[in-house]
Amino acid sequence: MPGFELFGPEERKEVNDVLETGILMRYGFDGPRKGIWKSKELEAAICQRFGCNFAQLTSSGTSALTTALTVLGIGAGDEVIMPAFTFVASFEAVLSVGAIPVLAEVDETLTLQPDSVRQAITSRTKCVMPVHMCGAMADLDALLAICKEHNLLLLEDACQSIGGRYKGRHLGTIGNAGTFSFDFVKVITCAEGGAVLTNDEATYTKCDGFTDHGHDHTGVDRGADLHPFIGYNYRISELHAAVGLAQIRKLDQFLAIQQKNHGQLKTILSQLPEVSFRTIPDPSGDSCTFLSWLLPSETLTRAVIAELKSQGILAGNFYWFDNNWHYIRKWDHLRQASTLNNLNDGQRQALQKLSVTTFPASDRVMSRCISTAIGLLWTEEQTQEKGEKIVAAIKKALSRELVN
Numbered sequence: 001m002p003g004f005e006l007f008g009p010e011e012r013k014e015v016n017d018v019l020e021t022g023i024l025m026r027y028g029f030d031g032p033r034k035g036i037w038k039s040k041e042l043e044a045a046i047c048q049r050f051g052c053n054f055a056q057l058t059s060s061g062t063s064a065l066t067t068a069l070t071v072l073g074i075g076a077g078d079e080v081i082m083p084a085f086t087f088v089a090s091f092e093a094v095l096s097v098g099a100i101p102v103l104a105e106v107d108e109t110l111t112l113q114p115d116s117v118r119q120a121i122t123s124r125t126k127c128v129m130p131v132h133m134c135g136a137m138a139d140l141d142a143l144l145a146i147c148k149e150h151n152l153l154l155l156e157d158a159c160q161s162i163g164g165r166y167k168g169r170h171l172g173t174i175g176n177a178g179t180f181s182f183d184f185v186k187v188i189t190c191a192e193g194g195a196v197l198t199n200d201e202a203t204y205t206k207c208d209g210f211t212d213h214g215h216d217h218t219g220v221d222r223g224a225d226l227h228p229f230i231g232y233n234y235r236i237s238e239l240h241a242a243v244g245l246a247q248i249r250k251l252d253q254f255l256a257i258q259q260k261n262h263g264q265l266k267t268i269l270s271q272l273p274e275v276s277f278r279t280i281p282d283p284s285g286d287s288c289t290f291l292s293w294l295l296p297s298e299t300l301t302r303a304v305i306a307e308l309k310s311q312g313i314l315a316g317n318f319y320w321f322d323n324n325w326h327y328i329r330k331w332d333h334l335r336q337a338s339t340l341n342n343l344n345d346g347q348r349q350a351l352q353k354l355s356v357t358t359f360p361a362s363d364r365v366m367s368r369c370i371s372t373a374i375g376l377l378w379t380e381e382q383t384q385e386k387g388e389k390i391v392a393a394i395k396k397a398l399s400r401e402l403v404n
């Protein structure tokens with residue numbers, strides 16, 4: 001990761017097709033666009049590549065989540081169970097539809113711990129939203145079983161795991177709906193964009209209208225469209241879709257490089273008995289976007305981070321426990337309900353409760369976890385060198401620990 005590392009003539013060619021006609025919008029202008037429909041082409045490519053029946057492009061991964069929640073009927077008063085470790089977009093989307101984010105613990109899968117999900121279920125729970133963090137998947141069999149038992153929807157946030165699979169099916173296509181992000185640092189990028197994936201036609205039809213002001217897209221022109229429900233503008237532009245089209249064609253190449261570099265790095269770190277790796281429910285489905293590894297204690301992990309920093313090689317190694325964007329510990333704005341407008345009563349009460357809730361099980365995992373982002377441009381020698389430097393940093397921290 002990320003796809004921007006291999007941006008090239010293919011992306012420029014697709015964008016130029018759009019610039020030649022000047023039709024930058026994905027709908028209408030049938031004559032002047034001269035048969036150029038990049039958004040439709042990318043949606044078809046997504047369905048084909050990931051084996052789902054329908055895909056709706058959106059302006060971002062965040063708007064894809066907002067769209068998915070809305071079309072699944074999740075709104076005011078409904079509770080959505082999501083992990084304490086994710087990107088801020090997950091709770092932003094839940095709050096934006098008027099629903100209540102209920103945070104559950106994560107385990108060494110780096111996402112929802114099934115028992116914690118069970119404990120979080122109330123009569124208001126409507127949806128479970130696992131986030132396939134850092135390239136690999138949630139324990140989907142366990143979560144699907146819970147959803148079935150309690151009649152809940154499953155929405156997969158697969159924004160970080162494009163190309164990952166679980167037991168032969170692509171992440172994002174297994175729940176009632178799934179989302180991708182194509183923002184600038186994702187597996188494949190189109191600068192800003194996202195997608196909702198689903199196998200259910202009614203869900204898709206709602207996405208199609210909701211992301212375009214409720215248009216039913218059945219009129220002979222946009223002016224003749226009816227509006228069966230209220231929507232918003234979460235459209236993608238043809239310029240963005242054009243970049244995405246070139247990138248999706250490179251996805252297999254990206255995944256092959258990631259697998260190779262990830263495998264090499266993992267072999268090097270495996271030398272140390274102190275290093276363990278995140279739990280991956282289906283290891284063959286890892287997109288290998290990150291190598292996430294764990295050490296025995298928070299103290300040691302902090303010492304390794306300090307060592308990597310002092311050697312100037314911290315970049316690309318993420319200690320999420322201290323990160324402002326990804327873990328509950330630093331989401332003060334969420335806990336304090338710092339919003340610019342009024343929340344509804346249910347949301348306010350839930351955030352008050354969250355402000356005094358602790359996540360000891362998640363802390364035990366996240367305080368010991370480092371994720372190394374896998375580069376697409378690393379040579380074998382560079383990967384070797386990176387691995388050896390990390391191993392040296394861990395050994396140094398271990399030897400200091402012995403002295404102290």
Ligand SMILES: *Cc1c(COP(=O)(O)O)cnc(C)c1O
Binds near residue numbers: 086090
């Ligand atoms: C990137 C990301 C999103 C949101 O995507 P944007 O396109 O940046 O809005 C949502 N969830 C997760 C887990 C992400 O990593």
